Amino acid sequence: MPHGKTIDTHAHILSDETMRLIAKEAPAISPKITPIDDAFSVLEVAGVPYRPFPHGGWNLEKRLADMDFAGVDMQVLSNTPQTFLYNIDGSQNAAIAALQNDQIAATVKQHPDRFMGIATLPMQAPEKAAAELTRAMRTLGLKGAQIGSNVNGRNLDDPALEPLWAAANEYAAFIMIHPTQVAGADRLKSYYLGNLIGNPLDSTIAAASLVFGGVVTRFPRIRFLFVHGGGFVPYQFGRWIHGWAVRPEPQVHLKESPEAALKTLWFDTILHAPEPLEYLVASAGVSRVVLGSDYPYDMGTLECVRQVRALSISDADKDRILCGGPLALAGAAATVAA
Structure with a gap:
């Protein structure tokens, strides 16, 4: 049986040109790379330093080689x-987000057979x-957005975020939730526990917050993807259902x-x-699990496709995780004519 394209839904980029443009827009933020x-x-x-940052994060030639x-x-x-x-400042971040999104869209246009893209937003x-989000989807052809798991400590059911959810719902956006500014950081300083x-x-x-705040129910066209296997959600869903009752x-x-x-949420691998x-595949089902690598970070993996291929499921189910699911997740956010 022929396999479809393998599509990694969780991959980050910060190109040289994007860093140059951010530095021009906001010199105090200016990203810097030190080998x-x-x-x-x-x-x-x-x-604020982050290390190590692999070269594939900004070097497109290295990225393509790693993908291969x-x-x-x-x-x-x-x-x-x-x-x-x-x-x-929100207005400054709106400008920085727009230039990042323009650059992601430019990379997609340069290599349409290798990339799709989602936006970042001034949350x-x-x-x-x-x-x-509206501009990114209508004008740039991006498929949705990646947002943080909280906004400066405010959970994602905060009523102030309703305008965003309304727009995301209107365009059936793919919204990838990525952890940031994590809870309990004061107790997670040792052993890299802040990440682990x-x-x-x-x-x-x-x-x-999105489930019990009613956001998922009120805005059913949004496709929410939770990375790193969904955190603890797939393993504690029974507790949530019981607790509600x-x-x-x-x-x-x-x-x-x-x-x-809960049955509408998506998870990466x-x-x-x-x-x-x-x-995860057995509990969530192959229709809601999609390939992810967390490229280029060291807590990601280049073994992601081989890990899915090694699963004890049918070839058709493997292809759903590797291709069909990612296409449904991203393709559901159809480009809207301007």
């Missing part, structure tokens, strides 16, 4: 979480975020069991071991 060796550098954004090695035919490009910039300014535990924890809080607090904004809303990935 460590031939493979890695230190990325500094607004004076991984067996990835296409990537859905999103900005680097370091450039969410929710803590700066601290919801009206501007809604406007930028904090990232899936904050994704879980984001999912719970026996407690009044989860029912404040959600007047029906969360079960239906980044779990790093076969047993949890097998469980």
Whole structure:
């Protein structure tokens, strides 16, 4: 049976040109790259360093070579979480988000057989975020947006975000939720726990806020993707359903069991071991699990396609995770004529 294209839904980019344009727009934020060796550098954004930042994050030739090695035919490009910039002035971030989105769209146009793209948004300014999502989808042809799991500590059910959800629903947007500014950071300083535990924890809080806040139910055309295997959501969904049934607090904004809303959420494959990935596919179903690599970060993997191919499921189900699901997730956000 012939296989369709393999499509990685979770891949980040910060090109040289994007860094140059951000530096011109906002010199105080100016991203800087300082080489460590031939493979890695230190990325500094607004004076905050991140290391190691692999060269494929900005070098397109290296990215394409890594995709070929991984067996990835296409990537859905999103900005680097370091450039969410929710803590700066909203108007300034709207300008920076727009230039990042223009550059992602330009890369897609340059290599339409290898890339699709999603936008970044100035989430601290919801009206501007809604406007930028509309521009990104209608004018640039992007498929939706990547947003953080919270906005400066405010959960995603915050009423101020309603304009964004309305726009995303109108255009059936693909919205990828990526952890940022994670909860419990004061207790996660050792052992890289801020990533190992904090990232899936904050994704879980984001999912719970969207489900119990009624956002998922009120805006049913949005496709919400939760990265890193969905945090703890696929493994605790029964607890959420039970809690709603026996407690009044989860029912404040959600007047029906969360079960239906939970069955609309999407998850990527980044779990790093076969047993949890097998469980995720079995519990969520192949129709809601999609290929992800978290390229180019060291907590991602170039083994993502091979990990799916090794699953104890049918070839048709593997192709759904590798191709059919990503196309449904991104393709559902059809480009709207301007």
